[in-house]
Amino acid sequence: MNTFTFLHNILLISSQIEAVICLSKDGFPLQWRTHTTVSVEEICSIAATIFAVGQDYILIPKTDYSCLSVLTKHGYMVTFAISEKVLLLILFIGNPHARTVQSIIHKALTEKSNIPELSEDINI
């Protein structure tokens, strides 16, 4: 499986998912799948910055699994570390059920072992 297929499979899980973006921890988008043609650089930069700030201020080791979830009035954003250098950012429209989000994270962490580019392990 390649990263494109992996992201596409996640996008198809729920109609509430607007975009699935693979980005580096520096905030640069690597690959993404969305329903429309959009510019993702800004939102990737914001997500990566807040993720790094959270790890620093909350004193979480960089190798540990961590997940940032943000609820806004129009949508829900989930950013989690899928490998040591890569984050996965999922944007939802509305507020999805918590179990939908958990199952998506579980699926992503399970299937990433089939993708060579995401082969670095993190402690879960």
Place this chain on the structure above:
Amino acid sequence: MTYIDEQLNALAQQYLRQVMKLSPTLADASHEKRLRLTLETAQGILIDTSSHSEYFERDWKYNLIPILASNQADDEQTCLFFSSERWELLAHFKLETLPFYTTVSILNPPHNEYALRYEVQALLDCFNRKCQKILTDFFADLLSENSQENKQSSHSHDEILIIKNLIHFTPHTECLALLDPDGFVLTAIGNDPQAEQKAHNLALFYYRSLREFSLLDAVEPIRMQFSSNHNAVLVGMIERTNISLAISVFGKNAKELVDLLWIFAESKLSLLAARTAKFWGADLEATRRTVRIRDSWFNPPKLVPLAKYVSCKGLKSFHIPTCITLSRSNEVMLNWFATRSEAIHSGLSPCNTCHP
């Protein structure tokens, strides 16, 4: 002092021991660790008696809880699932608007013992009612001054009282803090000796995150949660106020606990603000109605149409609410008209872009 989550754990273990009085079959299941009691919220499991959770795959259970959750009825409900491999009984109760689910699960259940199902259902019913009572009493006591600790210390705000009582839910709460809009800590309480330092870190995290989000037009975070293997942090604005609440919890169930503590605290604090129109000793301003919403993370926000036609002060034309010329206008400068003739009679002409 016994914390609430310890009370609930002890209750579940007590019921597991008491199944021996119900039937030897259930006693065998309990002894062989095939019997399991859980208490969970929509965010995840709070209490779990099973030490072999890998034997109980929960993927299929997503089909049961959403069924209960989608049913909007306020009365208590039960979901029953019986197969040759497992029995799963799921009950549900609501505390304010927060749903709780209690379950009894038996792996490899006995065959042809149909009467046993009624006993298992009775077990679930008792466990469900007892959990409901403990949680309801705790939630009602959040504004109580009866605890010994509160009598000894003086406090000038009911908000501190709510937070002090909330600490009594679990010993795993590192820090509970109220933050002002500029990122400073108003008060910090916690079981951790360094609770104040942790509160300062959370305040900095929240302040920097808000600054990042301001780059996205009209996207204001309501709540931010950061979780890892061993701890979880939640920071968010309390409804109807401009004060933020930060919670930090450690342990195995940190993510579920922090969600639950947030819901308890936020509902009581926002209710207090609505009732008194004050928060932290200051009068609350009337909240402005939201007139811009987004239906996408990438598209700009759109005006919420309060009427059919709209004009902006200073302009001589009227528009439809989705007109692109209004995308950056200040909402306090807008006038709304129900009909086209009303707009024309006030001296305005139709816009050449949107042709209302």
